[in-house]
Amino acid sequence: MRNRYASVLQVALIVTALGGLYFVAVAKHDERDALRRTSMELTPACRDKLQAYGLQFGAEYRSPYALKRTGSAQTLRGYSQEDVRSIERGCNIFDDLQGYAAKSGARERWYANRYVRGSQTTCVHCHQRVGDKQDAAGNRLVGSNGLGASWVMADMYDRFTGMLLPHEFRQMQCYINSSNGFKPNSVDDVVRDVTAYSRFLAAALDLKIGNRYPEQGMDEIPASATLRRGDDYVRGAHVYRQKCAACHGPQGFGTVVDGRVVYPALAGPNAFSLDSRMNFQKVNTVMSGFICRNMPLGQEGTLENQQCRDIAYYLSTLPRPAGDLQGPLAAAWQQLMMTVMPPLTKYAETIGHHDATRAAN
Ligand code: HEC
Ligand code: HEC
Numbered sequence: 001m002r003n004r005y006a007s008v009l010q011v012a013l014i015v016t017a018l019g020g021l022y023f024v025a026v027a028k029h030d031e032r033d034a035l036r037r038t039s040m041e042l043t044p045a046c047r048d049k050l051q052a053y054g055l056q057f058g059a060e061y062r063s064p065y066a067l068k069r070t071g072s073a074q075t076l077r078g079y080s081q082e083d084v085r086s087i088e089r090g091c092n093i094f095d096d097l098q099g100y101a102a103k104s105g106a107r108e109r110w111y112a113n114r115y116v117r118g119s120q121t122t123c124v125h126c127h128q129r130v131g132d133k134q135d136a137a138g139n140r141l142v143g144s145n146g147l148g149a150s151w152v153m154a155d156m157y158d159r160f161t162g163m164l165l166p167h168e169f170r171q172m173q174c175y176i177n178s179s180n181g182f183k184p185n186s187v188d189d190v191v192r193d194v195t196a197y198s199r200f201l202a203a204a205l206d207l208k209i210g211n212r213y214p215e216q217g218m219d220e221i222p223a224s225a226t227l228r229r230g231d232d233y234v235r236g237a238h239v240y241r242q243k244c245a246a247c248h249g250p251q252g253f254g255t256v257v258d259g260r261v262v263y264p265a266l267a268g269p270n271a272f273s274l275d276s277r278m279n280f281q282k283v284n285t286v287m288s289g290f291i292c293r294n295m296p297l298g299q300e301g302t303l304e305n306q307q308c309r310d311i312a313y314y315l316s317t318l319p320r321p322a323g324d325l326q327g328p329l330a331a332a333w334q335q336l337m338m339t340v341m342p343p344l345t346k347y348a349e350t351i352g353h354h355d356a357t358r359a360a361n
Contacts, residue, residue: 036085036189040110043101045130046091053204055088057081066206069138076203083196090197093190094147095130097122097179100260112190116181117321118270120256123194125264126178126278128294132201133215140205143219143293147194148201150216152209160283167195177276180321219293220285226306231284236314239307243296250349251342252318267318269338274330275323280309280316282323287312 042050054064058078066073079087092101092110098119099111113119124130131147134140140149150156155164165173168186171194175181184190207213223231241250247263248254254265265271277283278290292308294300303311319337322330 036089037081040085040088040092041101042088043092043095045095045124046088049130049132050088050091053200055079055084055200055204057084061203063204063206065138065204070206073206079200086193086196087200089189090193090195090200091130094123094127094194094197112175112184115175115184115190116179118180118265120254120261120265120270121179121181121272122261123174123179125261126290131198132205133294140213140215141293142214143217143289144215145217145290146201146213146215147198148205148207149213151195151198151202152207152211152213153216154209160277167198171195176324177273178278180271180273180276218286218289221288221292221305221308222285223309226304226309229306231306231309231313233310233314233317236307236310236312239303240311240314243303244311247297251345252315253342266315267320268342269321271320273321273323274334275325279320280312282316284309284312287315 052064054061057080060078061076062073063076064073089110093112096102096111097116098113098121102111127145127147129144131145132140133144133146140146150170151167153167155166156170157163158165168191171191172183172186176183202209240252244266248266249263252265252267252271254261254268254270255263272278275282277286280287288305288309291311292301292303292305296302319334319341321338322334
């Protein structure tokens with residue numbers, strides 16, 4: 001008889017515990033839903049961008065950008081409150097992946113630092129102007145890695161995997177290697193919100209689905225687009241010191257002030273991984289194209305194709321995290337290199353400097 005009571009009690013305990021967990025989960029879920037519905041504070045760049053493109057709740061949408069550029073704008077289906085929130089969150093995630101601007105930890109749905117290892121990466125380091133780079137006259141720029149243009153291409157043939165990758169999978173790739181992080185689920189909020197934002201950009205810029213626009217992706221630079229003197233990382237290191245080091249640091253570790261990134265790291269633990277397409281030794285045309293079209297900031301387009309390839313080659317020789325395909329040995333090796341190389345390089349530079357001053361005397 002006592003045994004029977006004991007087992008009934010056991011079952012009751014288990015049921016109560018599970019029931020409790022269930023209610024906690026439901027409450028958490030409601031909390032997140034409520035959070036998704038509340039209005040949010042946009043980052044300054046997102047506020048400007050979304051305001052300029054006239055994002056608001058309503059039955060119809062007409063693009064101010066199209067109106068200004070062509071004198072007419074189609075009337076498109078408008079956005080629900082939910083759409084507006086999703087687009088806003090998408091922009092914030094893209095601009096402020098680390099959540100610096102988010103007011104409290106409870107608002108983690110509006111940033112995505114749980115998906116990246118470093119404390120510095122954010123999408124706009126490589127997709128400039130919140131994924132929509134333009135010149136002063138409002139022209140979108142060739143090879144500026146634009147999000148709207150990427151979205152209208154829908155499924156894109158990917159020559160590296162041999163697959164048709166939807167916009168969502170492209171985002172996932174960028175989390176894994178370009179941001180040295182982890183893969184969010186393709187229906188995770190962070191992916192859906194960035195997709196909503198990209199789709200809005202496409203509508204605001206009046207882009208047509210299925211078209212290829214020049215601001216999509218990189219304006220890649222193959223070796224054949226140079227005088228074919230061969231790529232040289234020593235030459236690259238030289239140009240890097242002259243044109244890039246002032247912002248990105250002598251060893252490419254970037255510049256951080258008060259915990260905020262001013263200039264992103266191009267090497268070291270906070271940079272993209274060996275498997276990122278930005279890594280010259282993985283794909284030698286993409287980073288070269290990025291540099292020639294988008295850097296040095298403020299003097300874009302001043303470098304020659306060969307210089308961009310040389311710098312990209314040099315950057316790929318610096319230590320950085322291993323990629324997701326390389327296994328624990330490579331990861332340990334890179335970790336070791338990231339630890340010993342910086343002080344060694346610094347030491348070598350002080351000796352070199354010393355010799356140089358002696359020679360000058
Ligand atoms: C270190 C640089 C870097 C960072 C950081 C980065 N990306 Fe990318 N992204 C790239 C490169 C390079 C491509 C590929 C362009 C190509 O293949 O032409 C790309 C492509 C994409 C594409 C497909 C665009 C296209 O037209 O091919 C999407 C979408 C995307 N990234 C989203 C993101 C998101 C979201 C983040 C932040 C979590 C992010 N990226 C962070 C460099 C970066
Ligand atoms: C005036 C400062 C400045 C100079 C000079 C400069 N950069 Fe940048 N760079 C930036 C900023 C800021 C970003 C982030 C994107 C943005 O805000 O436009 C960036 C982004 C980058 C990125 C993409 C970020 C990443 O995570 O990989 C690369 C690569 C890069 N720069 C390479 C270079 C190279 C190579 C040079 C020299 C030819 C150079 N930069 C010169 C300021 C600078």
